[in-house]
Amino acid sequence: MGETFTLITGASSGFGRSIALKLAPAGRLLLAGRSTGKLEAVRNACEAPERHLLWVRDFTRLDGIGEELSSLLAGKGIGIGHFVHSAGVISIQLARACEIGSVIRLFNVNVFSAMEIIRPLVQKKVNKGALKSITFISSVATRVGASGYSFYAASKGAVNALSLSLAVELAPAVRVNAVLPGIIGTEMNRQHFANPDFVESVRATHPLGFGRPEDVADAVEFLSSERARWITGQEIVVDGGRSVFSPPRVGND
Amino acid sequence: MSESCTLITGAGSGFGRSIAQKLAPSRRLLLADISADKLEAARRTCQAPERHLLWARDLSRLEGIGEELAGFLAAKGIAIDHFIHSAGVFGIQFARANDMGFVTQLFNVNLFSSMEIIRSLTQKRVNKDALRSITFISSINSRLGAKGYYTYAASKGALNAMCLSLAVELAPAVRVNSLLPSIIETEMNQEHFAKPDFRAAMRVTHPLGLGRPEDMADAVEFLISDRARWITGQEIAVDGGRCAVK
Numbered sequence: 429m430g431e432t433f434t435l436i437t438g439a440s441s442g443f444g445r446s447i448a449l450k451l452a453p454a455g456r457l458l459l460a461g462r463s464t465g466k467l468e469a470v471r472n473a474c475e476a477p478e479r480h481l482l483w484v485r486d487f488t489r490l491d492g493i494g495e496e497l498s499s500l501l502a503g504k505g506i507g508i509g510h511f512v513h514s515a516g517v518i519s520i521q522l523a524r525a526c527e528i529g530s531v532i533r534l535f536n537v538n539v540f541s542a543m544e545i546i547r548p549l550v551q552k553k554v555n556k557g558a559l560k561s562i563t564f565i566s567s568v569a570t571r572v573g574a575s576g577y578s579f580y581a582a583s584k585g586a587v588n589a590l591s592l593s594l595a596v597e598l599a600p601a602v603r604v605n606a607v608l609p610g611i612i613g614t615e616m617n618r619q620h621f622a623n624p625d626f627v628e629s630v631r632a633t634h635p636l637g638f639g640r641p642e643d644v645a646d647a648v649e650f651l652s653s654e655r656a657r658w659i660t661g662q663e664i665v666v667d668g669g670r671s672v673f674s675p676p677r678v679g680n681d
Numbered sequence: 682m683s684e685s686c687t688l689i690t691g692a693g694s695g696f697g698r699s700i701a702q703k704l705a706p707s708r709r710l711l712l713a714d715i716s717a718d719k720l721e722a723a724r725r726t727c728q729a730p731e732r733h734l735l736w737a738r739d740l741s742r743l744e745g746i747g748e749e750l751a752g753f754l755a756a757k758g759i760a761i762d763h764f765i766h767s768a769g770v771f772g773i774q775f776a777r778a779n780d781m782g783f784v785t786q787l788f789n790v791n792l793f794s795s796m797e798i799i800r801s802l803t804q805k806r807v808n809k810d811a812l813r814s815i816t817f818i819s820s821i822n823s824r825l826g827a828k829g830y831y832t833y834a835a836s837k838g839a840l841n842a843m844c845l846s847l848a849v850e851l852a853p854a855v856r857v858n859s860l861l862p863s864i865i866e867t868e869m870n871q872e873h874f875a876k877p878d879f880r881a882a883m884r885v886t887h888p889l890g891l892g893r894p895e896d897m898a899d900a901v902e903f904l905i906s907d908r909a910r911w912i913t914g915q916e917i918a919v920d921g922g923r924c925a926v927k
Binding site (some may be wrong): 490494522523524525526528531532535538539543544546547550553557559569570571574575576577578579581582583584585586587588589590592593594595596597598661 | 743
């Protein structure tokens with residue numbers, strides 16, 4: 429059996445990039461994302477760039493994902509030891525303006541592509557029993573309701589429930605967990621963080637202050653390590669206290 | 682203003698039919714299901730069958746659901762006051778044999794069709810602000826992991842999370858809640874319940890014994906009523922204590 433890699437989807441930016449930088453010193457990575465240029469840039473920012481591989485792939489399209497990954501592994505003679513699904517898109521839509529095509533594309537990236545990736549990774553003939561853990565990047569939007577978030581939250585709620593049943597199905601060989609980040613500044617939401625009112629609302633609702641992408645990467649590193657060997661099927665919230673905090677109201681309403 | 686009806690999807694069998702029978706005496710219903718024959722049969726078991734309307738629709742095909750519903754409401758001169766999404770398909774598959782065709786079909790019925798229906802029902806020009814509540818029939822499988830269940834569980838977990846944000850978005854006009862049943866004997870699973878071993882296992886894992894479809898109908902009746910006027914964004918397990926045992 430060849431060397432084992434950690435597969436990180438959505439590795440070209442945001443949490444995925446931060447996770448790649450964190451895990452690079454300890455192992456070899458297969459970085460997946462849509463843009464060759466961005467993936468190259470992340471690889472070059474990682475320790476020992478030459479050890480890591482790239483998989484350029486658009487996860488809004490599902491056809492052939494599993495087969496493409498299988499042949500990539502066979503071609504390189506490698507296996508996947510850990511899978512971190514950080515690819516994700518967000519779309520704010522009010523229910524009355526739901527555009528089902530864009531909702532389905534969102535589900536393709538956030539949920540369905542992971543199912544297609546996991547299929548070959550748990551097939552002995554493809555991955556030789558190498559898989560040890562799966563970590564999903566979910567969201568506290570599954571715990572805190574907000575206007576316009578119902579479709580995004582639905583996709584992350586799907587991920588949470590998916591990880592619970594997969595944890596049972598794939599035990600004891602593979603551990604499956606979900607990390608639920610709060611709002612953290614990344615490239616994806618830079619324009620929101622440019623708005624002082626938004627920054628203040630984030631500050632006011634996160635008792636531990638502003639989060640960093642590295643906070644998510646730290647949790648992923650722990651969950652995919654042997655230190656978490658008895659942890660599976662869990663939702664780990666990394667949100668600076670957002671989901672347990674009720675902002676004080678003005679007046680007695 | 683037009684008359685209000687309560688829309689129940691999946692009304693041809695199982696929970697949906699039981700909910701229809703429970704609500705029929707007090708409300709006018711729009712019963713939806715894939716099978717026109719089953720809808721007819723379900724309507725006949727309701728009180729005052731002639732009052733209730735039928736919408737035969739395959740929810741595994743998404744194209745045009747919202748428009749079709751809007752056209753139906755306009756043609757009949759009615760609006761929808763409560764929407765109960767009981768349509769659901771169940772199926773087991775294992776991760777190593779994940780089949781996207783199966784996943785798509787299941788998500789279309791269990792999740793995406795409800796988005797299309799809600800879009801129409803929350804548009805003023807279509808539904809005249811008549812909507813008061815949405816109730817999703819989810820599942821405790823969104824809380825309990827089991828082999829082969831990840832696809833079904835994911836669709837129900839999606840409903841739960843969607844319910845939370847919709848509750849915030851549509852308040853105060855519309856309340857949105859999810860009911861999480863454990864397994865209850867219906868036509869769909871009769872073969873399992875025919876086995877004595879299965880029934881015995883069910884008793885061990887359900888402190889309150891076996892459930893009935895009427896238990897779900899009772900919970901729906903409560904949640905859509907004004908007695909639940911201050912309840913929204915909640916997941917309510919109707920599971921005989923199944924989740925408490927784990």
